[in-house]
Amino acid sequence: MxxxxxxxxxxxxxxxxxxxxxxxxxxxxxxxxxxxxxxxGPARTALGCANLAHGFAACGPLEKKSLSESVxxxxxxxxxxxxxxxxxxxxxxxxxxxxxxxxxxxxxxxxxxxxxxxxxxxxxxxxxxxxxxxxxxxxxxxxxxxxxxxxxxxxxxxxxxxxxxxxxxxxxxxxxxxxxxxxxxxxxxSGLPNAEKAKVRQLFAEGKAGRTELLQAESAAYHxxxxxxxxxxxxxxxxxxxxxxxxxxxxxxxxxxxxxxxxxxxxxxxxxxxxxxxxxxxxxxxxxxxxxxxxxxxxxxxxxxxxxxxxxxxxxxxxxxxxxxxxxxxxxxxxxxxxxxxxxxxxxxxxxxxxxxxxxxxxxxxxxxxxxxxxxxxxxxxxxxxxxxxxxxxxxxxxxxGDEPKESADTTVLRPADDPFSADGGLRMVSGNLGRAVIKVSAVAPERHVIEAPAKVFDSQAALQEAFAAGELDGDFVAVVRFQGPRANGMPELHKLTPPLGVLQDRGQKVALVTDGRMSGASGKVPAAIHVSPEAAAGGPLARVREGDLVRLDAAAGTLEVLAPDLMERELAETTVDSSTGTGRELFAAFRSAVGPAERGAAVFGAGR
Known part of the structure; x- marks a missing residue:
């Protein structure tokens, strides 16, 4: 060793x-x-007899004896x-x-x-x-x-x-x-290779594959x-x-x-x-x-x-x-x-x-x-x-x-520290007049680490998908998907955005995503500034962005800005989507009102608030 x-x-x-x-x-x-x-010491030693009897009532005789004597x-x-x-x-x-x-x-x-x-x-x-x-x-x-x-x-x-x-x-x-x-x-x-699964997802997003083909691919991957x-x-x-x-x-x-x-x-x-x-x-x-x-x-x-x-x-x-x-x-x-x-x-x-x-x-x-x-x-x-x-x-x-492996058996997947895929971990923090956010660039091509383009503003991922299906997402743009933070609606993952944005990027458009929601482990080849904090629902600057504003996401310099000098003078927009009821969401109203910011772990209790 x-x-x-x-x-x-x-x-x-x-x-x-x-x-x-x-x-x-x-x-x-x-x-x-x-x-x-x-x-x-063992906390059960302080339990009253009735308490302890309840605690091991379903145990066998030997277990009861052991627990009653704390041995x-x-x-x-x-x-x-x-x-x-x-x-x-x-x-x-x-x-x-x-x-x-x-x-x-x-x-x-x-x-x-x-x-x-x-x-x-x-x-x-x-x-x-x-x-x-x-x-x-x-x-x-x-x-x-x-x-x-x-x-x-x-x-x-x-x-x-x-x-x-x-x-x-x-x-x-x-x-x-x-x-x-x-x-x-x-x-x-292992089932259907992930790259093949992702290809079918993009074909489905483009209308080139049907639900049957998509379900077959997904079922072969998750099987x-x-x-x-x-x-x-x-x-x-x-x-x-x-x-x-x-x-x-x-x-x-x-x-x-x-x-x-x-x-x-x-x-x-x-x-x-x-x-x-x-x-x-x-x-x-x-x-x-x-x-x-x-x-x-x-x-x-x-x-x-x-x-x-x-x-x-x-x-x-x-x-x-x-x-x-x-x-x-x-x-x-x-x-x-x-x-x-x-x-x-x-x-x-x-x-x-x-x-x-x-x-x-x-x-x-x-x-x-x-x-x-x-x-x-x-x-x-x-x-x-x-x-x-x-x-x-x-x-x-x-x-x-047994003994530790001395070398990787496949350096296209796992490499030594002195010959890495890249010199840094690929996770960056960006900040600017839109707040602070996280971006993972390990799967993003270097030429896409800087995107400057007009904003297209959405209050839900469904709205973006509808715009894509209607052919309204032409040219270069930064998709600003807001009111997706913990206080707004529990901060859902926005995986449904990956296929359409990936399609547009493959067509040659420069696209990026800026959101106070999450993308998680499925963050991929499209540059995405996520977990924007403070979130729109808490009065964050995302709520002041307007359609057509020039947004600059620069993962290399660590900046996230909207190039609008009057940004902070604008009124805060309100969400057009009601996430307060249905599918049990009404039971989590107290969580939404108590949750802390993404920067502190988006927790509803303790030091993370």
Whole structure:
């Protein structure tokens, strides 16, 4: 095993120190709170007899005896299982497997509660998408409810997709005195290549393919239990949990339903049982997720061209641990972190290909050797991220971890740190008189990093699609799609804009998107300044933009401006779309009124507001 440098890259050290300095007060308060909770010992010892009897009434006699005497650790299982979503369907059988594994090492496990899991792939372009971002905070609260019974010494979090993993992590950090491990389900086998799927989507947008052809393509791409195989938010989640030390090494992208997947799941249950305060290796999650782990997460996100959703989620996660992460930290790190992977939508390969040619072990090893990750962190496998250079192996002797891959088996997908796809991480912050925004340029051709064109203004993605279908989007333009922020309508993802804008760009038009909504891991070849903050509904300058205004988006210089000297003298426009009712949206009125800005994680509670 190659030793990582003793000192990190100067920029990594500097950003980490800045985060620690600005977070000193809030982090100290957080640590004091979780350490006080830990000092109380197993919380169930303080329960009254009636309370405790309710807590283990459904257990067997031996489990009741163990829990009543507090001699064995009790592990909570919190799951996002449902069988409508392919990524979560494999989780159905995990509780029984985990209970058996925990029992093997002298513990007890109880299914503590379920959390909702919605799929952005199903709700794209539908009213339900306006609940999506808020579901993260609902999941955090549901996880807290599951852990609130004071029965547990540790927890296993079962979740995969977009808002589910960040929500589970935020909820777990509220119980930061407990050791917690995350249990993934793994991707589905590769189906129709993503590039072919995207081509059919564009043909459909142009009217050159029908619904039957489109559905056949989509069904061939999304075809089995497991996570979708493109590198969007779901798979960015898995990568982040591994690099933050909350997965077992190599667990993120082992396919669903394999013997190795099952072995990793069982071993996760055994490992977390050995990390409770009742043993000698107490490792609470609130100590695992520190400033170094947060910086490691941002670095790995940048190095892989991961989902822009995490410019929201990582800020909210950090805040839950008393750490203040900012967009400026992302930008500063992006300048020195090389892009080491090309996975769809930034390339043609999927996560299965990434995994088989070296995967997380090679990626982490390269980043460690380049001084771009903190090695001296706590993980669920023990101290030090160097353990994550190794890949899991299952043979007749059982599960073990073998030698790290020395090289990538396909440098068109995964490259060494000294020969990257690009010298920076491809994630930029832009700012100007329209506010601040995020742009991912890793899949955008360099000649499109600067776009200056008249604005075409829309209050919904549906309005833009209608204009496209009517042939009204001629010439060069910047699509300003506003009133899509968290306060306006829950900040939906705007994936339906990608095919029409991609078609226009392929026709030779210069086009760009500026929006206070989200694009996420499907951000692709069209330049898009997203998460514009402050949002239009909060009085942001987007609400002052008028049709025909000249807008300049310059990813190279980091600027986002409308070239209108009277901009701030104009009245604020009001949205033409009512998102207040229907598909459950009326239940989230309190969330829309309480939510914080995108820059602070778009959270409805806590320090992220």
């Amino acid at each position: 190659t030793d990582a440098p003793q000192t990190p890259h100067p920029r990594i050290a500097d950003v980490t120190e800045r985060i620690a300095a600005r977070s000193a007060e809030s982090r100290s308060a957080y640590l004091a709170r979780i350490r006080a909770a830990a000092a109380e 064995k650790p009790n592990i909570a299982i919190v799951s996002s299982y449902n069988d409508m979503l392919s990524a979560h369907q494999p989780l159905e059988t995990y509780p029984a497997l985990l209970k058996a594994a925990v029992a093997e090492v002298g513990g007890v496990a109880q299914f503590a509660g379920g959390v909702p899991a919605m799929c952005d792939g199903v709700t794209q372009g539908r009213p339900g998408m306006e609940l999506s971002l808020f579901s993260r905070d609902v999941i955090a609260m549901a996880a807290a409810v599951a852990l609130s019974h004071d029965m547990f010494d540790g927890a296993l979090m079962l979740g995969v997709c977009d808002k589910i993993v960040p929500g589970l992590l935020i909820g777990a950090l509220s119980f930061g005195h407990l050791p917690v491990a995350f249990v993934p389900a793994g991707p589905m086998p 089995a239990p497991g996570t979708c195989t493109f590198y969007g938010t779901a798979n960015s989640n898995q990568m982040l949990m591994e690099v933050m030390g909350l997965h077992l090494p190599g667990a993120s992208f082992e396919q669903a339903g394999t013997p190795l997947r099952e072995a990793l799941t069982a071993e996760t249950g055994r490992r977390v049982t050995g990390l409770t305060a009742l043993g000698d290796n107490y490792t609470p999650i609130g100590e695992v997720i520190d400033e170094r782990a947060i910086v490691n997460a941002v670095v790995a996100l940048l190095a892989t061209g991961g989902s822009t959703n995490h410019t929201l989620h990582l800020i909210a996660v950090a805040a839950a641990a008393g750490i203040e992460l900012t967009w400026d930290d992302f930008a500063a790190l992006s300048e020195v972190v090389p892009l080491l992977t090309r996975m769809y939508p930034n390339g043609t390969a999927d996560v299965n290909r990434f995994h088989e040619i070296g995967g997380m072990a090679y990626l982490i090893g390269q980043l460690l050797d380049a001084g771009l990750l903190h090695e001296d962190v706590a993980t669920v496998t023990g101290p030090g991220l160097g353990r994550y250079r190794q890949r899991p192996v299952l043979d007749e002797a059982g599960l073990s971890w």
